[in-house]
Amino acid sequence: MGFEFNTETFRNDFTFRNSPRAIARFPFPFDRDDYMYSVNMEPHVPGRPGSVFEHAFDVDEHYLAEMRDRDLVLKEDPLRCQSLPHMEMAGWDLLELIMESKARDYPDWFELHRQGNKWHWINKPMQIEQKFTFLDSSTLPYGPMEYITRQTQGDFTLQDQRDENLWIEAGMVTTQADWSLDFDIGMGFHEWHAPVPLAHEKGVFDRALKFLLKLQHGAPVRRFNWTMTVDPLLDTSPENYPKWGPTRAEITPENVGQRMHLRVELQTLWRLPRSNAIAFPIRCYLIKFDELVTQPKWARRLHRVVRDLHPDLAAYKGFLRNRDTMVAYLSQYDDGAPTSPGWWPED
Amino acid sequence: MTKTVFEKSIRSRPVYDELQPRPGTAHLCVADGEGAEAVCDLFAKAGTAAAEMLARSHIIYVPGPTGTDLFAKVQALGAAQCHRSPSFWAAEPRLRKVLADAHMGLQVYLAGTETLIGLAQRDVIEAGLPHDAVQTEHRGSLSRRVQCVHCKGITENVTTDPFTCSHCGLNLFVRDHYSRRLAAFQGVNIDAEDPGTVPPAVERFK
Numbered sequence: 107m108g109f110e111f112n113t114e115t116f117r118n119d120f121t122f123r124n125s126p127r128a129i130a131r132f133p134f135p136f137d138r139d140d141y142m143y144s145v146n147m148e149p150h151v152p153g154r155p156g157s158v159f160e161h162a163f164d165v166d167e168h169y170l171a172e173m174r175d176r177d178l179v180l181k182e183d184p185l186r187c188q189s190l191p192h193m194e195m196a197g198w199d200l201l202e203l204i205m206e207s208k209a210r211d212y213p214d215w216f217e218l219h220r221q222g223n224k225w226h227w228i229n230k231p232m233q234i235e236q237k238f239t240f241l242d243s244s245t246l247p248y249g250p251m252e253y254i255t256r257q258t259q260g261d262f263t264l265q266d267q268r269d270e271n272l273w274i275e276a277g278m279v280t281t282q283a284d285w286s287l288d289f290d291i292g293m294g295f296h297e298w299h300a301p302v303p304l305a306h307e308k309g310v311f312d313r314a315l316k317f318l319l320k321l322q323h324g325a326p327v328r329r330f331n332w333t334m335t336v337d338p339l340l341d342t343s344p345e346n347y348p349k350w351g352p353t354r355a356e357i358t359p360e361n362v363g364q365r366m367h368l369r370v371e372l373q374t375l376w377r378l379p380r381s382n383a384i385a386f387p388i389r390c391y392l393i394k395f396d397e398l399v400t401q402p403k404w405a406r407r408l409h410r411v412v413r414d415l416h417p418d419l420a421a422y423k424g425f426l427r428n429r430d431t432m433v434a435y436l437s438q439y440d441d442g443a444p445t446s447p448g449w450w451p452e453d
Numbered sequence: 454m455t456k457t458v459f460e461k462s463i464r465s466r467p468v469y470d471e472l473q474p475r476p477g478t479a480h481l482c483v484a485d486g487e488g489a490e491a492v493c494d495l496f497a498k499a500g501t502a503a504a505e506m507l508a509r510s511h512i513i514y515v516p517g518p519t520g521t522d523l524f525a526k527v528q529a530l531g532a533a534q535c536h537r538s539p540s541f542w543a544a545e546p547r548l549r550k551v552l553a554d555a556h557m558g559l560q561v562y563l564a565g566t567e568t569l570i571g572l573a574q575r576d577v578i579e580a581g582l583p584h585d586a587v588q589t590e591h592r593g594s595l596s597r598r599v600q601c602v603h604c605k606g607i608t609e610n611v612t613t614d615p616f617t618c619s620h621c622g623l624n625l626f627v628r629d630h631y632s633r634r635l636a637a638f639q640g641v642n643i644d645a646e647d648p649g650t651v652p653p654a655v656e657r658f659k
Contacts, residue, residue: 185605286602292634293465300465301630344602344641348623351645427646 111170111231117178122338124397128167132393133158134401134449135330135370139410141419143305145314150326150374158372161211162326163204163258164389170231172259172281172340179280179341180256185288186343187252189264189276196264196276197251198241199378200385204254229257251276260372260389263287265295267382272318274298281340281390283333283369284347284424303418321384323377331371331388334425334432338367338392357428362435363396366428368408395435401451405439412436457591466629467567469591474499477586478558480510481551482527483573485541486517487593488565489527495562496530507532511551513544517593518566518610541572548573552580561587568598568609571636578633595658599627600637607637613654615643624651627658 114121124132153159158166179186189197205227209218217228223240234257238245246253255262255278263277272295279287290298295315296306305311321327335342336353357366369392376385399405412420413433420426459468472495482492492512496503510532516522516539524537538544561577563570570589577587596610606620614627618640625640632639644651 286639288605289600289602289630289632289635289639293632297465297631300463301628306464346603348603348642348645351642352648354646 109167112167114168114171116171116175116338116340120337120339122168122171122392124393125167129393129397129400130451131157131166132398132401133330133370133372133391134398134404134407134451135332136407136411137448139407139445140414141411142416143302143308143310143419145310145317145329147314147317147327147329147375150328150376158389158391159328162207162374163211163260163387164372165208165212165215165231165259169259173232173257175340176256176278176280179343183343183345186280187255187278188287188291189249189251190292193251193264193266193276193381193383194243194249196266196378196381196383196385197249199381199383200262200264201250201254202240203376203378203385204258208258232257252278258387260387262388263386264378265384265386267319267384270319271295272315272384280343282343282388283331283335283371283390284342284344286344288345301422303422304416318375318384321375321377323379326374326376328372328374331373333369333423334428335367335369335392336365336428338394340390340392342369354424354427357431359431359434362428362431363399364394366395366425366432366435367392368395368398395432399436399439402439403445403451405436406441406443407445409433409436409440457595459591462629465631467571467589467631467633469570469589472498472562472564472588472590474502474506475560475588477560478509478556480506480560480562481555482510482512482532482562482564483514483544483548483569484512484527484563485515485565485569485593486519486521487523488517488563488569488590489514489523491564491590491592492527492562493530495564509533512536513538513548513551515539515541515544515565515569518568518596519594521593541569545572545576548576549580552576552582555580555582559586562590563587564590565592566594566596567591568596568636571598571631571633575633575636597627597658598637599625599640600632600635601625601640603642607635608640611638611640612656612658614657615651615654616640 116122158164205218208216215230219226225240227236243249261279261281263274265272266275277287299311372389374387420429472491484492499506511534512527512532514524514527514537528535563573596612598609599611600607601618604621608619615624618625623642624644626643628639630639
């Protein structure tokens with residue numbers, strides 16, 4: 107596939123790095139020089155070759171390291187993966203979607219052979235080979251959602267649909283931007299989004315829910331979300347906030363380029379065929395400021411977005427206390443030149 | 454004490470109404486503390502239908518977190534069954550049995566503190582009753598049941614913000630984010646970024 111899987115860590119010594127290839131394909135989330143909440147959904151159709159949009163589920167150089175980190179998180183806290191009893195069918199739907207997609211998009215790495223309900227799955231990068239009976243969870247080492255999401259980058263939640271609402275009732279959440287699956291599981295759409303500032307008043311969640319209730323099988327959609335994270339820590343969970351919170355007070359003009367990371371979530375939404383649930387993969391990409399500013403357009407634009415962001419959003423995203431230091435660093439890379447519309451670094 | 458007025462809040466925070474008599478094959482009232490007065494008002498609103506309603510009513514009453522015990526008032530209503538429990542946890546097996554035995558048409562009325570309403574509502578939902586068969590009215594203390602998001606321990610009757618987690622000892626601020634599954638608000642470490650910098654506790658939930 108033209109790259110190697112990195113040997114790197116997302117904790118302790120933080121050896122995570124993006125290669126020049128990974129920087130060039132980073133999903134920069136700002137298509138203009140300012141930011142405010144919007145529904146901002148578009149069809150999740152295959153995008154430019156080499157980009158994170160090329161395939162349904164992007165597999166990149168961080169794959170194996172992210173899966174090792176997920177295993178460590180789950181060993182520390184099994185509550186990060188939960189599924190209410192009625193969600194098992196949705197888990198099978200998700201397993202099928204991911205296995206079919208990966209076997210189709212990355213045939214050198216993944217294979218799926220099926221004879222009726224007798225399935226044979228091969229994941230070469232992780233050295234996994236599994237024969238199992240589809241829809242019989244006793245033939246897998248974990249429940250279907252946990253089994254496949256231990257082999258797939260990004261967090262996942264599964265939403266049941268009933269009473270004209272979506273209910274978050276299963277999930278694998280180890281790379282989250284400070285929200286708790288254990289607390290939120292069982293909530294309705296507006297309830298689990300309740301802490302988000304400004305967006306409710308703008309009607310964003312009313313419109314998003316209305317849109318998602320009509321989501322069709324075979325027509326997935328995607329959107330971006332973003333925040334800032336000190337150090338390439340995937341597990342910025344509220345559970346562990348006392349452990350990582352102090353690092354927010356350690357940012358200085360000298361280390362901000364190395365330690366402050368733009369954290370982008372590529373979120374996709376899929377209607378599942380048997381359960382009628384919605385799968386919500388939340389794929390996290392991290393890039394340190396020193397890497398990001400190698401792309402001149404992104405450096406100019408990020409400076410303007412961070413500088414002008416509504417203070418309520420900067421506070422909610424947890425970087426209000428470091429904003430001045432971030433803006434001072436980024437301003438060195440903003441010559442005031444206009445930026446072209448859209449995300450792509452070269453266009 | 455009359456109906457509580459709440460500040461505008463976020464959308465996971467529960468809202469409460471006033472209990473209204475509804476036609477039903479049976480009536481179950483669960484109340485604590487000042488919630489007794491909401492139950493009395495409920496039957497007063499029923500007017501001439503009150504006697505017939507009481508003949509098919511079961512009242513479960515628990516003293517409030519600050520010691521308010523108005524059991525004599527609800528007992529005087531003359532319901533078919535009227536039971537006093539020393540605490541919600543003592544009442545819960547009885548409540549679950551009543552819900553398991555319920556037939557179509559049962560009306561449920563919950564009144565008192567948020568903790569009582571939240572815990573009883575959780576049992577009602579688990580029993581599979583339709584949510585429109587349940588009414589809630591807040592009366593009495595605003596003290597909160599709060600889950601520490603870090604250690605997962607629940608501290609009961611929290612009246613100040615911040616407070617100290619009764620399990621792990623961290624200083625927590627109290628969010629309005631509420632889980633019906635846990636029947637609890639969320640508590641988050643207030644001095645994680647600046648350990649030791651804890652603002653004075655304010656009595657927000659009297």
